[in-house]
Amino acid sequence: MAQEAHGAIYDLLAVRGVSRRDFMKYCGYVAATLGLSEAAAPQIAAAVEKGAKLKPALWLNGGSCTGCTESMAQVDTPDVATIVLELLSLNYFETIMAAAGEQAEKNIADTIAAGNYLLIYEGAVMMGEDGNTLLVNGHKGKDILEEAAAGAQAILAVGACAVDGGWIYAHPNPAGGIGVQSFLDSVKVATPVVNLPCCPTSPEWVVAMVVQWLLVAGDDPAVFLEKTALLEKKYHDNYRDADVSLLYPEYIVGSTIHDNCPRRGHFENGEFVTEFGSEEEAKGYCLYKVGCKGPQTYTQCPVTRWNRSVSWCVNSGAPCIGCGGLNWVDNNAPFFKRLSSIQMGGSLGNVQPGSVGAVVGGVAAAALVAHGLGMKAAGRIGDGPPIEEMKAYDRKRMAKGGDK
């Protein structure tokens, strides 16, 4: 590595009061978020040092509430994270950019014309009223996405709405909100899309993907797809009446919330919260009986946590509402009821022949059923909500041998 490049990054760190030690620690954290071993930290640090030229990026808002942007403003250890984020030249980012109106729009056109940019999309793609349910300066939101997506190297679909339409997609979907991948399928744009779940999405996941793209994959779409452990999930888009296949980072959606939940021990012991604001909640008991969707929601929320790891939903006393799942409102509401016929949101599978990602759903779900039945036999669940049976999907996975 050239000495001057090496110096530049540490100068940058120094003016922000960040020590090399802090920097290496953060790189280790990024490595962990990417599902890499701590040993990858020096490799990431070296890659960050190399990134002198800013990477052009567009952040477009579709049918959104701006919650994912807000979530980004809560990044962990901001001084270090912003170094990574500042590796991007966010030429268009409605919520924070200085320019407005035609001056702002020019930034999109210039960036597309120059090429070699990343696209980050927040919100649903609005199809209703012939695409007029979202207008920006007279252009349909979906048309802006189509143009920006076609020229992008890759796309991050951030948050539930960008993944599959989110709550907007919920029945009867009067505004015609759908996900980015489904829309791009319909207009035959093949730019790769990586989906980051939850409502809102987690800023750490976005940072991790930026690092993965720029630094681990060296800004190369082919290397990115090769080196990133991705899982595929399929669902049927009812609005378009079409099957859609989504790619997710495996580390983020590879295990259930229940698997990593710090309240899991209370579940094992049959210690449940049955009423909000109760003594059982003060003791941190399991929220399964008040509707927690942790057992069927595949995200790493309990690991990353939220707002600079201060807390997360279950920790605050609320049951998981499954916002990391597909069609999360229709599949999880009513949120305070345990559903005995929950949809799992399609099949999980590993599309990357070269990666070693395992599908963990089968064994985890089977274990859950075993625990549930065991406790019921011991009389610890009593008249609680019915324990769900094993899903056909899980049986199939089990038959194939589950985890390897």
Add this chain to the structure above:
Amino acid sequence: MARTVIDPVTRIEGHLRVEVEVKDGKVVDAWSSGTLYRGMETVLLDRSPEDAFYVTQRICGVCPISHSHASAQATENALGITIPEGGRLVRNLLEAAQFLHSHILWFYQLTALDYVSPINALNADIADTYALAQAAGTRVADFGAVANRLKAFAENGQMSIFSNHYWDHPGYALPPELDLIATTHYLEALEVQAVANEIVAIIAGKFSHPMTSVPGGTAFVPTADKLDDILFRFLKVKEFVDTALIPDTLAIAPFILDATTYGGGCGNFISWGVFEKSDLVPENRYMPRGFAQGLKAEGISPDDVTEDVKHSWYSSGTGLNPSKSETQVKYEEYSTEGKYSYGKAVRAKGLPAESGPLSRMIVTYLAEAAGTDVTGGAADVRTPKMLIDSTLEALGVAGKPEVLVSLLGRVAARNLEAAYVADLALVWVNELVAALAGGEAKFWQAAEKDTGAGVGAWEAPRGSVAHWIDIKSGKIAHYGIVAPTTWDIAPRDDNDVPGPMEQALIGAPIADPERPLEALRIAHSFDP
């Protein structure tokens, strides 16, 4: 006459178009248009009340807590639930954290760049910057380091979020040292607003989209440890409000005093009231429910609200109260003569009404002047009247609250409100500590019936929010929402009377129609 269009209006939540007609350097007509429709009220039908609590907060990722509180209150009102004292205090703290986050983010990240030029900050003399900061009583930091950072950024040539803006507009008139101070605080504010949201995360799991203020009270049970975590964060945020937000406002104001002469708008102010006292009476909230016309106080009820759709992209009924609202979307070509917005023209007593901090501060100021207590009996709370009167004095317009009805008044009111809320938050933490020590604190109350109709009318940082719900056998039969921005960016009504933002734009000077900075400032002053 020339039409100037700002679309998209950036640095806001959502999608907004502003169009103005400029004649002889002044706005003579204006149109504000919401350009996104998502259909939430329809999605909620036949679902459970708790589903409305979780879905409606997704209207807005910047003020989700207020929507969740309005939704929970609507259900509580419909089903006759009285939330326990512990639930009241926890909700007040959660709402306060969001107010502080929102106001700090709004001033530094969303509107400051209409006044402050980080490019001009490069010309600052560092020693003079320290001298100015001390004279202005605003917080000092390593101004030299920030200047170096800006320099490195500018020399790189890729301007990222600062690209292609008209920094050479004559409206950027601050001395470079003040630009450097404000830019430094822009960066610090990013950290402080995140601290405010850590309070949200402790109480409600995460920001945005909180989890715990469920119908009946709260699912969050505070412990001594958690209250300690909350208290020190409130102290940190309050310190920033007192040492940066307020002094910066006062330091910048003298350079934009002409902004007291325009941008006022319709002069009708609505507040549903926010921050509950123990009696849970809306007219007795810390910031009480009320209405003001010409700075004269009146009462207001959710029954006084109607929504016109003559100029909105809906084919359903017009002039309806939201308890009976219909939302049949029907897009037609955008036309300022015809239909031009997905926003409905919401009216109070038939009048356009501004909502937001300026409205709340005026309604509270008038109530205080009439003898209403707005401290809950606590000492050491800077009240809206104290804050407004001292600011008017500092700006040389003592005893003239009518000056508030302007662009600068709207900007200042928001920041002054942050000081009041920061003081109140400490009062509520202490009340909660006392309640926990007493051992009798209750946080949640179950419903005893599953049918009824009700309304939850509350305030978000950016303005008045109300949810109307009709529950039949545990399922939602009707849901109506009037969000804060619906009030402020309302289009013309059935009588062609312009909405609050439209009226605020009319009469404003526009130095350069190609670069309509003044219109952008007015739009941002509403925090749309």
